[in-house]
Amino acid sequence: MDRTTRTFRRHSVPFRSIVVLLFLALxxxxxxxxxxxxxxxxxxxxxxxxxxxxxxxxxDFKPLVAADPQITTFxxxxxxxxxxxxxxxxxxxxxxxxxxxxGNPGTPSEVQLQSYSNAPAGAAMVAFGSLGVTAGKLVVxxxxxxxxxxxxxxxLAKVYSEEASADSARQVAHRFADEIxxxxxxxxxxxxxxxxxxxxxxxxxxxxxxxxxxxxxxxxAITHLGTDSISPRISPDNTRLAFASFGKYGVQLKMYSLILxxxxxxxxxxxxxQTPAWDPSGNKLAYAAAPNGSFNIRISDSNGNLASQITNFxxxxxxxxxxxxxxxxxxxxxxxxxxxxxxMNSDGSSxxxxxxxGYASSPSWSPNGQxxxxxxDRKYGPGAPGGQDIYIMDVATxxxxxxxxxxxxxxxxxxxxxxxxxxxxxxADGRADHTRIWTLLAAPDNPQKRPLTDPSADMxxxxxx
Amino acid sequence: MTYMHSxxxxxxxxxxxxxxxxxxxxxxxxxxxxxxxASTQTPDALAPTxxxxxxxxxxxxxxxxxAIDVGQSVVLNWRTTDATTATIDNIGPVNPNGTQxxxxxxxxxFHLTAKGDGGSVEASVRVTVRIPVAPVAPPDTTATAxxxxxxxxxxxxxxxxxxxxxxxxxxxxxxxxxxSASYLVxxxxxxxxxxxYCDDRGSAEYNLALGENRANSxxxxxxxxxxxxxRIRVVSYGKEKQFCTDETEACWQQNRRAQFSLDR
Numbered sequence: 177m178d179r180t181t182r183t184f185r186r187h188s189v190p191f192r193s194i195v196v197l198l199f200l201a202l203x204x205x206x207x208x209x210x211x212x213x214x215x216x217x218x219x220x221x222x223x224x225x226x227x228x229x230x231x232x233x234x235x236d237f238k239p240l241v242a243a244d245p246q247i248t249t250f251x252x253x254x255x256x257x258x259x260x261x262x263x264x265x266x267x268x269x270x271x272x273x274x275x276x277x278x279g280n281p282g283t284p285s286e287v288q289l290q291s292y293s294n295a296p297a298g299a300a301m302v303a304f305g306s307l308g309v310t311a312g313k314l315v316v317x318x319x320x321x322x323x324x325x326x327x328x329x330x331x332l333a334k335v336y337s338e339e340a341s342a343d344s345a346r347q348v349a350h351r352f353a354d355e356i357x358x359x360x361x362x363x364x365x366x367x368x369x370x371x372x373x374x375x376x377x378x379x380x381x382x383x384x385x386x387x388x389x390x391x392x393x394x395x396x397a398i399t400h401l402g403t404d405s406i407s408p409r410i411s412p413d414n415t416r417l418a419f420a421s422f423g424k425y426g427v428q429l430k431m432y433s434l435i436l437x438x439x440x441x442x443x444x445x446x447x448x449x450q451t452p453a454w455d456p457s458g459n460k461l462a463y464a465a466a467p468n469g470s471f472n473i474r475i476s477d478s479n480g481n482l483a484s485q486i487t488n489f490x491x492x493x494x495x496x497x498x499x500x501x502x503x504x505x506x507x508x509x510x511x512x513x514x515x516x517x518x519x520m521n522s523d524g525s526s527x528x529x530x531x532x533x534g535y536a537s538s539p540s541w542s543p544n545g546q547x548x549x550x551x552x553d554r555k556y557g558p559g560a561p562g563g564q565d566i567y568i569m570d571v572a573t574x575x576x577x578x579x580x581x582x583x584x585x586x587x588x589x590x591x592x593x594x595x596x597x598x599x600x601x602x603x604a605d606g607r608a609d610h611t612r613i614w615t616l617l618a619a620p621d622n623p624q625k626r627p628l629t630d631p632s633a634d635m636x637x638x639x640x641x
Numbered sequence: 642m643t644y645m646h647s648x649x650x651x652x653x654x655x656x657x658x659x660x661x662x663x664x665x666x667x668x669x670x671x672x673x674x675x676x677x678x679a680s681t682q683t684p685d686a687l688a689p690t691x692x693x694x695x696x697x698x699x700x701x702x703x704x705x706x707x708a709i710d711v712g713q714s715v716v717l718n719w720r721t722t723d724a725t726t727a728t729i730d731n732i733g734p735v736n737p738n739g740t741q742x743x744x745x746x747x748x749x750x751f752h753l754t755a756k757g758d759g760g761s762v763e764a765s766v767r768v769t770v771r772i773p774v775a776p777v778a779p780p781d782t783t784a785t786a787x788x789x790x791x792x793x794x795x796x797x798x799x800x801x802x803x804x805x806x807x808x809x810x811x812x813x814x815x816x817x818x819x820x821s822a823s824y825l826v827x828x829x830x831x832x833x834x835x836x837x838y839c840d841d842r843g844s845a846e847y848n849l850a851l852g853e854n855r856a857n858s859x860x861x862x863x864x865x866x867x868x869x870x871x872r873i874r875v876v877s878y879g880k881e882k883q884f885c886t887d888e889t890e891a892c893w894q895q896n897r898r899a900q901f902s903l904d905r
Contacts, residue, residue, distance in 0.1 A: 381882050404881050407846060426876035427849055448853060448877060451846050464850070469857030469875070471850040491850040508847055514806060515847045537844030551844065558805060558890065564843075587844060606888065608841055608880075635845070 230360055233271040233292045233299035233323070234259050237316070238282030240308025247309055250345040254307055254316070257346045260391060261353030261368045262303070264624070266596040266617045267361045271297045282306035284319060284330065293323035300324055301331070303356060307345075314340040318352040320359065332359055346393060357594075367592045371639045372599055373398070373408040373417060377609055377632040385419050385432075390592070390638070392613075392628035398432060405430070409452045412499075412640040416440070416478070418452035418461060429463055429480070442480040453495040454478075455522070456502045456640075462486075462522070464493035473507055475522070486524030494538055497522070499640070500545030506530075508537055517550055519571065530574055535564070538588045542595050542618075546571060549579075549589035549598050549618075566600050568618065577620045585611075590638045591618075599628065599636040608634075698724035698757035700764040708769040714744035715768050717751055724755035724762070745770055788831045788903050797824035798833070801859050801899040806843075808854035810862055818859065821901065822866030829872075832904040835859050837877040838884065840893035845880055852877035859899035874904055 236255045239247045263270045277291035281304050292299045305318040320332035334355055338344040347369070354366030367390050376386040376397065385408045388395040398417060399405050405421040417432040429449045431442040449465040461478055464471040465485070471493045476483035489511040498504040505522050508515045517536040520527040530536075530548070535556035540549045548571055553564040566586045569576040580586045584604035591598055598618055603611040611634045616623040628636075700721040709715050721727055721737045728734050730752040732741065737755065745768055752765040788794070798821040801814040810818065825831055837856030839848040856875040864870050885892040 383881075406881070422878075422881065425874075426853075426878075448849075450849055464846075466850075466853045466877075469860070470854055491847075491854060493850050494844075494846045508844070510806075510847065510850070515844070535843055537847050553843075556843075607886075608883075 229267060229269040230301055231269040231271065231299050232262060232301040232303065232356075232360075233276060233297050234262055235276065235287075235302065235304035236280045237304065237318075238280045238286075238306040240282070240306050240315075244309055246340065247307070249342060250309070250314060250340070251307055253342050253345040254349045257349035257391070257393075258303070258353055261350060261366070262356065264391070264597075264615075264626070265353070265357050265361065265366065266619065266624070267357065271299050280304070282317070284321070287319075287321060289321060289323045289326060289329055301356075301360065303352075305352075309340050312340055313337050314344050314348065316348050316352070318355075320356050332356065343394070346389075350389070361594075364594045364596075365641070367594050367597065370593060370641065371410070371414070372590075372613070372628070373410050373637045373639070374613055374629070374633050375406055375408065375635040377611065377634060381422075383634075385417065386633070388628070395629065398434075406635060407451050408635065408637045409454055410637055410639045411454050411478070412456055412458040414639055414641065418442075418454070418463075420450040420452070431480070440479075444480065449474075451494045453497055453505070454640075455497050456499045462495040462497065462505055464495070473505070473524075486522075487520075487527075492518075496539045496541045496548070498541045498545045499543050500541075504541075506539040506541055506548050506550075508539065514556060517548070517552075517569075519548075530569060530571075537564075540590045540598075542568075542591050543593055544595050547595075547618075549591060549600075551587040551589065551600075552576075566598065566616075568598075568620075579616060579618070579620060579623060580625070583625075588635045590636050592638050593641050597638075599638055601634045601636060695758035696723045697759040698722060698755045698762045700724065700727070700753055700755040700762045702729075702751060702753040702764040702766045704751065704766045704768050707767070708771060709744075710771050711746065711773070712744065714742050717741050717743055717766070719753050719764070721753075721755040721757075721762075723759060724757040727753060727755045729753050743768075747772070788905065789828060791903065794824075794831065794901075794903055797821065798901045800901060801855075801862075802894060803855055803897045803899070805840075805893075805897065806851070808851060808858045810858055814859075815862065818862035819866050822863045822868050825863065825868045825872070826866075829869075832872045832874070834874045834876055834902050834904045836882075836900040836902070837875070837879075838882065838896055838898050838900060839880045840896040841880045841883055841886070842893070843880070849877050849879035849881075852879045855897075855899050859901075 237251060239251050241247055262268050275296045277297060281287035287304055292302045300323055302321045302323050305316065307314065307316045316336040318334045321329040322331050332355055334352060336348045338348055350368035353368045357366030370390045371387050372390055373385060373387050375383050377383055381404045383404050383406060384397055385399045385405050386395060386397050401421055403422045405419055408417055408419040410417050415435050417434060419430055420427050421430045425446045426448045427450045428444045429442050429452055431440050433440045447465050447467045449463055452461050452463040454461060459478055460475055462473055462475045465474050470491045472485055472489060473487045473492050473495050474483045474485045489509050492507050492509040494508040496506045503522055504519055506517065506519045509518055514535045515537060517530040517539055518527055519530060534552055534554040537551045547568050549566060549568045551564050552567045555562045564585045564587060565581065566579040566589045567576050568579060584602055585606045586600055586602045589598045589600040596618055597615050599613055599615045601611050602614050610631045612627055612631045613629045613633045613636045614625055614627050616625045698721055702719045705716050718740045724737050726734065727737050748768065748770045750765055750767050753763065755762050799817050801817055804811065835856040837852030839852050856877055860873050860875055863873060884895050
C-alpha cells in the first residue's frame, strides 16, 4: 500500500506534464486545422465540404426476361434515370458509357470488378443489377460494389418491387440513386425523390402553380384558378402549398392541401398579402402583408391566425427562414432606395443589411444555415452594364460569389434539401414568357448548369425533403 | 372654439321699427304707386328730437364648448349692458349677466333677448350635439348607381405616371390628381379602383410592393384633395399585367403607372 502510494507519487508529476503536453499538442493541431479551413474557399456548401469526387461506374441493368417488350421500355427509363441522378449529384466522377467494359452484369457472381477498376474505366465503385417483370410487378435488384475491395466488395444490395409502369421504373431508379448518394455522400440524404413547385406561364396574367420531379420529369398542374398565381412555397412536410394569387382584393395568399386535394382556408380579409415562407417546424408562416399601403412582414400560424407584424419599413417582402434554426429571416426591403438583402431575428430584432448596393431580390437560405442564395443586379439602373444574376453569400462574413454570368436575367434561386444544388429561373433574352427553370451545382468552379423545363416556367421552390 | 353671434345696432331706432320702415319704403318703391308714397311718411320721423334717448342695450352670448356629444353639457355665458330684462328662449327670464350649464339632447339655437330703456337687442349661439349614427352597410355594389360613362370618367381622371423605381408623385402628377379629385368630388356616386403597375425590370415580388406603394400614393393624393377614402380600392399588379412589352423607355414609362378605373 505504502509502496503503491509512493510509486504513484513518484510518477504523478511526470504523468501530469505528459497530459499537459498532449493537450497542448492537440490544441496546436486543432489551431492548425482551423487555419487551413479558413484558408479554403469561403463558400462552404454541400459540394465543397471535404468530400472528394468518387469515380463511379453505372452499368446498364440486366433485363431478366429479355423478350418482354415492356422490359425494354422500363429498362431504358431506369438506366437513364439512375445514370442522370448520379451524374448530377455533384459528388461523383462518373465513368462515361464509352469507357465501360462490355456486358451488363445482373448478379454479384457475374460482375468482373477488375474490369471496372482497371483503366480505362478506373472506377472506385460499381453500381449494377437486374430488373424484370413478374406478376405485374417490376422487380429491381440493385448492387453497389467497391471495385478496389475484391474480398468484401459489397457496399449496398437493395430489392425493389413496384407496380409495373414507366413511372415506377423512374421512381425506383431515384430511390436506388438516393441510397447510393446517402452511402457515399457523407451521410446527406439524396434528393432524387424531391419535388420542385413552380409557376407555369400559360398566357398574359394567367399563371398556375405546377409541380415536377427534381429532374424536370413528371410536370403537372396543381392549381386551376384561371388567374395569376405566383410564389409557391411547399411546407416542410410536403402536405401544404402556400402561394399568392390575384383576386378582387389584388394579390392574396392561398393555401392548398396536397393531402385533401383542395384549397383550405387562409384568412386574409381585404388586405394584400404575398411571398409566404414556412418556418422549418411547419407551424408558422412568414409573409408580406400591406394593411396600410405598404408591404411589411408578418408571422402567423400555419392557418393564417394570430398574425403579428414584425417589420415597419417603407416596404419589406420575400422573407426566407434560416431552415437550420428557424431563428432568423432573410428578406428584401427598399427602405433605403433600391431593394437590398437584409437578415433579422425572427422576432424582427437585429436587422442587418447584407448587400452594399444594386438591386437584390428573392433570398433562399441554404439548408445548413450558412449561405443565402439570392438574385442580384449589382449595377442596376437604366443603361447600366451587367445583369441580374444568381449569387450566394456566406452569412457570417457577407462574402459573396457569383454563380451565373452573362446568361440573361436570373431570379428566384431555391436550394435543394442537400444544399448541393440551386434551381433558379432564367430568361436568356429577358422576356418574361421565355423564362425557364435551370439547376446548377453550388460549386462556383463547376456549376454544371442545365435546364429542367422548357420556356414558360418561373419561380421554382424546392421541397424540403 | 366658441361660436358667437351678436347684434349691436348703432341706429337710434330700435330693430322692429326700423324693419317696418324699411319694408314700407321697399314696398312703395316696388309698387311705383305715388298715392301710397305719401301715406307711408310717419309724422314722428319728421318731428324734431325732443331729448337724448337712453342708450341701446348690448348683449353677447357664448357657449363653451360649441359642440358636444349626447349627454355632455355646455356652459352658456351671457353679458348685457344697459338692459333691464334678459330672456333666453328655452330657459326663460335670466339675470342680465350670468352663466348656466345646459345639456341639450339635440343641436339647439340659444337665443338671448335683452330689453332696456333704449330698446331691445338679441344674441344667439348654436350648440351642436353630435349624435352617434349607427354604421350603415356600404351601398350594394350590384345596385345600378349611376357612375357615368367610362369615357367621361377617363376624360377627367387621368392615369398617373411614375419615375423609375419611385412611388413619389411628380409635379405633373400632382396637378393631374387635383383635377381628378375635383371630378370625383363633383360625382360622389363614383367608386374607383386604383391599380399600381410597374415596368418588367426587376423582381416580380418586389414590384408588387412597389405597385402597392404607387397605387397608395395616388390614393393619398386623391384623399388629400377631398375624395372619401372609402370610395377608393387599391390593387397592386406589380409587373404581372404589362400594358406594353417592348424593352424601351417609352414602353417602360407606360407601365410605371397608377391606373384609375370605375369600381363597378
